[in-house]
Amino acid sequence: MEVLKQKIREQGVVISDQVLKLDALLNHQIDPALTMQMGREFAAKFSEDGVTRIVTVESSGIPVAFAAAVEMGVPLVFARRKKTLLADPDAYCERVPSFTKGIVTDIMVSREFLGPEDRVLFIDDIIANGDAAKGVIKIIERSGAELVGFGVVVEKCFQSGASTLREQGIRVESLAKIKSLSDGEVHFA
Ligand code: 5GP
Numbered sequence: 001m002e003v004l005k006q007k008i009r010e011q012g013v014v015i016s017d018q019v020l021k022l023d024a025l026l027n028h029q030i031d032p033a034l035t036m037q038m039g040r041e042f043a044a045k046f047s048e049d050g051v052t053r054i055v056t057v058e059s060s061g062i063p064v065a066f067a068a069a070v071e072m073g074v075p076l077v078f079a080r081r082k083k084t085l086l087a088d089p090d091a092y093c094e095r096v097p098s099f100t101k102g103i104v105t106d107i108m109v110s111r112e113f114l115g116p117e118d119r120v121l122f123i124d125d126i127i128a129n130g131d132a133a134k135g136v137i138k139i140i141e142r143s144g145a146e147l148v149g150f151g152v153v154v155e156k157c158f159q160s161g162a163s164t165l166r167e168q169g170i171r172v173e174s175l176a177k178i179k180s181l182s183d184g185e186v187h188f189a
Contacts, residue, residue: 001037001038001041001175001176003034003037004034004037004038004153004175004176005176005188007025007031007034008020008022008025008154008176008178008186009186011024011025012024012186014181014184014185014186016181017180017181017182018128018159018181019100019181020154020156020178020181020186022125022126022154026060026064026125026126026153026154027060027125030063035063035064035067036067036070038064038067038068038153038175039064039065039066039067039068039069039070039071040067040068040071041175042064042067042068042071042121042123042151042173042175043068043071043072045149045151045173046072046121046148046149046151046173047072049119049121049148049149050119050148051072051074051119051120051121051148052074052117052118052119052120053074053075053076053077053113053114053118053119053120053121053145054068054069054072054074054075054076054077054120054121054122054123055076055077055078055079055109055114055120055121055122055123055136055139055140056076056077056078056079056122056123056124056136057078057079057081057107057124057132057135057136058078058079058080058081060124060125060126061078061123061124061125062076062078064123064125064153065078065123065124068121068123068151072121075113077109077113077114079107079108079109079135079136079139080107080108080109081105081106081107082105082106082107082108088108090110090111090112091108091109091110091111092108092109092111092114092139092142092143093106093107093108093139094106094107094108094135094136094138094139095107095135096131096132096134096135097131098131098132099128099129099131099132107132107135107136107139108139109139109143111143114139114140114143114145115143115144115145116143116144116145117145118143118145118146119145119146119148120140120145120146120147120148121148121149121150121151122136122137122140122147122149122150122151123150123151123152124136124150124151124152124153125152125153125154126152126153126154126155126156127152127154127155127156127159127161127162127165127172127174128156128159128161129159129160129161130159130160130161130162130164130165131161133150133152133161133165134165137150137165137170147170148171149170149171149172149173150165150170150171150172150173151173151174151175152172152173152174152175153174153175153176154174154175154176154178155172155174155176155177155178156178156181157177157178157179157189158178158179158180158181162174176188177189
């Protein structure tokens, strides 16, 4: 998505050869017009898949997942991050390491909002090693819902998350693919 790549060039800050700060458009401030455009893009890519629910993780996945949900006319469910994982029989829970925070967090989705009747589009902001995505996908699978695909705003191709999911047969659609962050610059694939 060319407009997204342009914004990343203009507003992204390369922190290291592993990490790109996108606070100006994804992780702190939201660009509403761009976010709605990204939602339309995901909605178009998955328009033939009979999606009944969109699932994301709080917090940075929510705006773009919401935009896609508006376009597709389906509910959005966001996995919540919990401080403690008390056994909750009414929720699907998974423990995931956090790439940026260096800690583990527990994510949960209530059984009320996901079930075998669902065809789910999972949307998130960035994929690196894929730990967050794997946790959410496990929850979707445990609910009995069908995962129709994963839409991600930024795929860092030099980390293994997206390719591992594709190898597992999961359809992954990214709006911007970054092949490296070497020399303090963003290099798109
Ligand atoms: P993963 O679980 O795939 O290793 O990391 C995914 C999550 O970590 C994303 O949802 C995102 O919030 C955060 N993350 C991973 N890499 C980056 C990065 O380069 N920049 C930013 N801003 N967040 C990242």
